[in-house]
Amino acid sequence: MDAFAALANGMAVALQPMNLLFALIGVFLGTAVGVLPGIGPALTVALLLPVTYKLDPGGSLIMFAGIYYGGMYGGSTTAILINTPGESASMATALEGNKMAKAGRGGPALATAAIGSFVAGTLATLGLAFLAPSLVDFAVKFGPEDYFALMCVAFVTVSATFGDSPIRGLTSLFIGLTLGLVGIDKLTGQARLAFGIPELLDGVEVTTLAVGLFAIGEALYVASRRHHAEEKLEPVRGSLWMTREDWKRSWKPWLRGTMFGFPIGALPAGGAEIPTFLSYSTEKRLAAHPEEFGKGAIEGVAGPEAANNASAAGTLVPLLTLGLPTSATAAMMLAGFQQYGLNPGPLLFAERPELVWGLIASLFIANVMLLVLNLPLVGLWVKLLAIPQPWLYAGILVFATMGTIAAKPSVIELSMLAAFGVLGFLMRRFDYPIAPVVVGLILGPIAEAQLRRALAISLGDPMVLVQSWASVILLTIAAIALIAPFALKGLGRFKASDD
Amino acid sequence: MLRLSTPILGAIAAIATALTPASPQAQQLELKIMAPAAPGGGWDQTARAMQQALTASGIARSVQVTNVAGAGGSVGIAQFVNSAKGDGNQMMVNGFVMVGALIMNKSQVTLDQVTPIARLTEEVQVIVVPASSPIKDAKDLADAIKADIGKVRFAGGSAGGVDHVMAALFANTIGADASKVNYIPFSGGGESLAAILGAKVTAGISGLSEYDGQIKSGKLRAIGVSSPKRIPGIDIPTFKEQGIDLVLANWRSVVAPPGITAEQRKSLTATVEKMTKSQAWQDILKQKGWDDAYLGDEEFAKFLKSENERVTAVLKSVGLVKS
Amino acid sequence: MITGKSGRARPKTDSAGVVVAAFLALLAAILVWDASKITSNTIYGMGPEVTPVVIAIGLGILAVANLFDALRGNLPARESADPVAVWLILGGLALMIAIIGFGGGFIPATSALFVATSAAFGRRALLVDLAIAIVLTTLVYLAFDKLLTLSLPAGPLERLL
Numbered sequence: 002m003d004a005f006a007a008l009a010n011g012m013a014v015a016l017q018p019m020n021l022l023f024a025l026i027g028v029f030l031g032t033a034v035g036v037l038p039g040i041g042p043a044l045t046v047a048l049l050l051p052v053t054y055k056l057d058p059g060g061s062l063i064m065f066a067g068i069y070y071g072g073m074y075g076g077s078t079t080a081i082l083i084n085t086p087g088e089s090a091s092m093a094t095a096l097e098g099n100k101m102a103k104a105g106r107g108g109p110a111l112a113t114a115a116i117g118s119f120v121a122g123t124l125a126t127l128g129l130a131f132l133a134p135s136l137v138d139f140a141v142k143f144g145p146e147d148y149f150a151l152m153c154v155a156f157v158t159v160s161a162t163f164g165d166s167p168i169r170g171l172t173s174l175f176i177g178l179t180l181g182l183v184g185i186d187k188l189t190g191q192a193r194l195a196f197g198i199p200e201l202l203d204g205v206e207v208t209t210l211a212v213g214l215f216a217i218g219e220a221l222y223v224a225s226r227r228h229h230a231e232e233k234l235e236p237v238r239g240s241l242w243m244t245r246e247d248w249k250r251s252w253k254p255w256l257r258g259t260m261f262g263f264p265i266g267a268l269p270a271g272g273a274e275i276p277t278f279l280s281y282s283t284e285k286r287l288a289a290h291p292e293e294f295g296k297g298a299i300e301g302v303a304g305p306e307a308a309n310n311a312s313a314a315g316t317l318v319p320l321l322t323l324g325l326p327t328s329a330t331a332a333m334m335l336a337g338f339q340q341y342g343l344n345p346g347p348l349l350f351a352e353r354p355e356l357v358w359g360l361i362a363s364l365f366i367a368n369v370m371l372l373v374l375n376l377p378l379v380g381l382w383v384k385l386l387a388i389p390q391p392w393l394y395a396g397i398l399v400f401a402t403m404g405t406i407a408a409k410p411s412v413i414e415l416s417m418l419a420a421f422g423v424l425g426f427l428m429r430r431f432d433y434p435i436a437p438v439v440v441g442l443i444l445g446p447i448a449e450a451q452l453r454r455a456l457a458i459s460l461g462d463p464m465v466l467v468q469s470w471a472s473v474i475l476l477t478i479a480a481i482a483l484i485a486p487f488a489l490k491g492l493g494r495f496k497a498s499d500d
Numbered sequence: 501m502l503r504l505s506t507p508i509l510g511a512i513a514a515i516a517t518a519l520t521p522a523s524p525q526a527q528q529l530e531l532k533i534m535a536p537a538a539p540g541g542g543w544d545q546t547a548r549a550m551q552q553a554l555t556a557s558g559i560a561r562s563v564q565v566t567n568v569a570g571a572g573g574s575v576g577i578a579q580f581v582n583s584a585k586g587d588g589n590q591m592m593v594n595g596f597v598m599v600g601a602l603i604m605n606k607s608q609v610t611l612d613q614v615t616p617i618a619r620l621t622e623e624v625q626v627i628v629v630p631a632s633s634p635i636k637d638a639k640d641l642a643d644a645i646k647a648d649i650g651k652v653r654f655a656g657g658s659a660g661g662v663d664h665v666m667a668a669l670f671a672n673t674i675g676a677d678a679s680k681v682n683y684i685p686f687s688g689g690g691e692s693l694a695a696i697l698g699a700k701v702t703a704g705i706s707g708l709s710e711y712d713g714q715i716k717s718g719k720l721r722a723i724g725v726s727s728p729k730r731i732p733g734i735d736i737p738t739f740k741e742q743g744i745d746l747v748l749a750n751w752r753s754v755v756a757p758p759g760i761t762a763e764q765r766k767s768l769t770a771t772v773e774k775m776t777k778s779q780a781w782q783d784i785l786k787q788k789g790w791d792d793a794y795l796g797d798e799e800f801a802k803f804l805k806s807e808n809e810r811v812t813a814v815l816k817s818v819g820l821v822k823s
Numbered sequence: 824m825i826t827g828k829s830g831r832a833r834p835k836t837d838s839a840g841v842v843v844a845a846f847l848a849l850l851a852a853i854l855v856w857d858a859s860k861i862t863s864n865t866i867y868g869m870g871p872e873v874t875p876v877v878i879a880i881g882l883g884i885l886a887v888a889n890l891f892d893a894l895r896g897n898l899p900a901r902e903s904a905d906p907v908a909v910w911l912i913l914g915g916l917a918l919m920i921a922i923i924g925f926g927g928g929f930i931p932a933t934s935a936l937f938v939a940t941s942a943a944f945g946r947r948a949l950l951v952d953l954a955i956a957i958v959l960t961t962l963v964y965l966a967f968d969k970l971l972t973l974s975l976p977a978g979p980l981e982r983l984l
Contacts, residue, residue, distance in 0.1 A: 199607070224912055227944065395936070402916075403975075412924040415916075415919070431843065450687075
């Protein structure tokens, strides 16, 4: 089928004024619910799905796409403004974004996130429209051993979040890995580190850990230091909008983030977290001013945000071509299709092209709407930071705990949240980096499960890990990334002595 | 701007009607249904579907859905048994997966403690192989298992779940050692499907609807379904007609708290039965692709008991539970 | 490293660093103990008890490394902290958990947290803050409960709404 003609057809449907309005409502609702920490895009879509039931398929899909993108973007807003990542995929955004907001550059941070999301979303949707069939063949050939190799690359790049001391960074990472062990072992169903407490059997929730470490830890830390110097938050210092310099520093990270996000998102077990970490560490390595990282570098917001959004479009590749829902959000998308008795899969493109292309066109429209809605709101969001400090932090804590209270209102879960808050406070006080803990919690269990799956398939033969081209290439990249900094350092010393 | 105002009103009305379940001749019945899982999952969808059907058909005035997530329902059922004891207006959704989860998690609370009300839906299981596989039917698969059980790698959902139980039952039925089955759990149907399509594993096990598209498009070959009889309109032989006595379904049901009176139980059963006959419920079943598998209280109680025994035996044979 | 990075003449032992090292060693010990209780039934590949041991070895090495840092006094300098503010917020969190645990509901629980936090940041107008908190959390409760049909913990106050 001629993809261009089909897409144009879909566009014509999506561009009707009524459908544009549905897109706007969807983006608005999605953003409003998505800003609540602990309520990620999947839950947002789940909660708002009934709203779309009453519309015709076209309008419903468009509103749906709007909710989806709005939910994604909402998580970044809280990450930047109040250091509370709404979901694990916006954790990398919080690292630099919140530092920018504290320095009065919240406006440019939100703007680069919104525009980066738009650019990445648009490019990735184009990728979805034209590359999906060939990409999917590659994606299903990606086996457990290849995922394990990809995790090795991710682990090596985590060091970008370590700060000054490798020992302290590794300590944080291993605390995260330990937390990742808690709960039922995926492969054998046996409990580890659960100490007979049923609530621990599901493991440590990433959002509970992130909200505890980031939001509550931060509030405790700021409160403990208040007597030194009243920290004065200036919502806007310099320009509210992105300057020429900001644009110059943002566009390359947007494109690179898209390059990470889309293909990894298209892998059935790729996810959104790994591309954001990869993007963050790449930007840190390539930045003209790497010393700005950790103090609010705009590249560190632009790249991960683009990666995050591109991976969301990437997840649609296996969903639309194979009917594979590879993320919680994709599973909700599937539910969205099923309200019309449609089963996404190999036959969908052939049987109902108008709906598939309508959805893809809707994604474009939703992206535009996101920009239209959020850029004017940047000024308003940033004003939130002008709230007097006691109320601001009190509000942040209520807001931060609310997600956990809504999802799992048990005393044990809330106690874990508070305990992670104390951990976050102590780590800040004794200068251990926070991010590697969350990274360890996310990557550790995936790496373990994929390694053990690969070994179960090979009946215990470790050679399986180097049997595919993809895994050999990825392991080589990991090895180079591990050795290169030392080699470069040595080379630098050699050169320096040469001069 | 008249052309724009109609859609605005339409959208607002759509949102309003979606958010306020209204019914003219609603009775005074106020129910609470617990989904022992996070919002969005199968049990949550079932609970919310009941909410929708009960209020839309006017059987109940209001239905509140609460979510208590954790450990395959172990956390939810513990809370349900303790806090809802004797309350005739509360129910909890559960299903096949909870039977195994409670056993594996060594839960203090068991399904014997709840009051069975009704089985609602079920889904048939299927075993598939990649289109390129030399295995053509259930007999080939059985032969492969008998030849070298370790080399037959099964992909499916979580350990101890319905897919895993099915792999073990298949081995048991053909006389192989279930504890040697090479079952590789994946998180979510998507991931295991990719492993099957990529021929990383020998065979895959899942609910039929999940693999339906791939089977129809010829990318996967279905070698058998676990229903007792052929499903109308679906051209896949059952295991039974291939000489393998394997019947299994992934069912979902609803139960009441312990300690309710016989009248309370009777009235809850009547309410649920009325709901399953309502047009609203039938519409939802169709929309979600669920099969109606209604089974009333006494029969369901017997069914629940036999499933409990069967799953316990299987999990023991796989070595997931110590005997 | 012959001379300390900071150039300090006499490195002082940092007791906090020693506590961190002890904590990591304890964590490693718990991991090994827990792994020893897992009875592996894995026939093909790697069992669930391997990874905890690998992580425990890593934690053990890091415990030693952190201990060296602490003994050398290699920790970054830190300023004094205000314990009152920290305890106020922790008290607020504990109160919130207790209220939810005893079925007091969302609004009182999060209001308590709000007031405690704002007091930790130096506010003394408790009643004003309480009023703000109750209005804010009531609005949040209504939005969740009525609009999103997502049930938050309900106590006596919420049932009136």
